[in-house]
Amino acid sequence: MGTTAVERPASTATTPVRRRRVVGLGALVVILVIAGAASLAVGARALSPAEVWHGLFAAPDSDQRLTEIRLIVQTVRVPRTVLGIVAGIALGVGGALIQGYTRNPIADTGLLGVNSGASFTVVSVIALFGFSNPFQYVWFAFLGAGVAGVVVFGLASIGRGAGNPLTLALAGQGVTVFLAAMTTAVALSDQKSLNALRFWNAGSLAGVGFDVIWPVTAFIAVGLVLALTTLPAINLLNLGEDVARGLGVNIAWSRTVGIAAITLLAGAATAACGPIAFLGLMVAHVARYLTGPDYRWLVPYAGLLGAVILLVCDIVGRLVVRPGELDAGVLVALLGAPFFAALVWRGKFKSA
């Protein structure tokens, strides 16, 4: 395969390397805070830093103009920013994990049919039960994402083709084409689900309230905890299964925990903000470039990078096509697809 297998033992991290990694992590946190602040300030109505501050913390009985600003900041901008950070972290960590477990450099939660599985269940339950509130169909999106992800994963890991990047990409694309046709068939028969679908499908951070964000964040938190517990095992797995087994890793158990974590992270993020492809793929590569192959460092970097990129795409989307908006998912795809193509073109990996 000769893909991304770890070539250096993880324990060579000497003190200066460690210091550089900690500084890098700190810098990413700072960038994320700046992006978050910008996300609060930028929009159809631009706010100054002072206005944002007032909007966040001023007492409710201020004058008319401040009440208005408080309304914008607290009901529109804050949920949007929080969702961007949470979903970005989830997709980034999910992408890094999936690449670690499959040892496949083009693995991405969005390319694995997760998105189309979620779309299909959302449309189906809207058509069947007439749901209208995102809070009702989020759970089904979650379910569909999980099932589709596990199916694609399973298909790609049968027999000798397992671990071949092409097999996984094709399995994901095939399931996506299939589910997309089915989704359209359902959506055509039902105007309401068609309408709900087309907004959800674009991958947007807008219009989701805290009633959706809190439960989604809870799932993502569980996924993150699971992810963190498996990081040492991923490092060992990347040395090869036999080596890992010899060093005392319970491979089946660690795989199960890993897939559970990936499903929780990708499913919850997809359920909340619709399909966002390529984000996990991109940040995992950037993080690997920055930190090297040690997953204990790579994964946190990927999470923070995911949040930064998603927020920045969302902010840019609010600015480029005024008075309308370009959805974050569309921008991420426009950014990620060329990145992916460049990876393929530079021949970073070969078919098995």
Place this chain on the structure above:
Amino acid sequence: MNRTDVKPSVAPGVRLGGVSFVWRPWIVFVTCLLAAAAFLVFCLSIGVGDFPIGLPQVIATILGRGEQVDEFVIMDLRMPRALAGLVVGIALGVSGAITQSIARNPLASPDILGITWGASAVAVFGVTVSGGAAAAVVDSVGLSAAALAGGLCTGLLVYFLAWRRGIEGFRLILIGISVSAVMEAITTWLLATADIRDVAQAQAWLVGSLDNRSWDEVRVALWGTLVLLAVVTCVAFQFKPMHLGDDVAAGLGVRYSAVRAVLLLCAVLLAGVAVSAAGPVTFVALMAPQVAMRLARCPTPPMAASGLLGALLLIGSDLVARTALPVSVPVGVVTAAIGGPFLVYLLVRANRR
């Protein structure tokens, strides 16, 4: 072990002037059988409807010896739809056979390579954007032509992006997947921003359907397909050694880059013609060559048999979509329903080997 009188089973070659080919009676037999089956389903599809017409009358009418009532119903009302199915099926089948041979991967089809998504994106753009220069262009050349142009541009884009000192199947497929993701994102965004009535129209187009075809639409697809098939037939004889690998093909004297480029261009155009006539009908281009290959017992997808099987598959699916199900659905839903499990089968098979 040591018996020397066992002849290796090499098929005899036939040479006619400058053209030579291998004489394999089984392939010819399968192809004729498929042609007969496709014609039968074609006639059956014409006969079925609110005003049912028996198979003998349909055949008599097609041959020009039918009654006047039948002739009106068949030639004016039902023929365009059935013919569209035939042409689109053949185009998709041949297109899939070419792309699968070039990429040397059974799963490489125009669906996966992004050509259908590119055509769809442009078509949806045409439906949803009203006013402005873009809409004026789409209005003047028509939706079908716009979709065809979209498919062609996407195909060329994929080809040039995948070009790096030659074309490699692996790179072609992955680049195709990334380009189709971009086209998909653009389509989704167009749908999200458009008026809901336009969206319903665009979405109906997106699933692939043979409903309400007129002679005008069919005529364009028919001539386009015929011309392209003629080109493919001329070039395909040079194509045979291709599946042995680039080095062998070059050694055998095939100007393989040029031949491959022409064939790939034809495949893209065929897929574009099909999409412009019926929308992005999924999986036909993937399934037909694979089934044809197994029926004909060939190492690579046979062109003629793939095309005929594509027609059989598409018209048959349309028949099922119209009659067998409680509600009438677009044909693309039926082909997707068959194609999904077939894809799973192919993946599992490919991995077992």
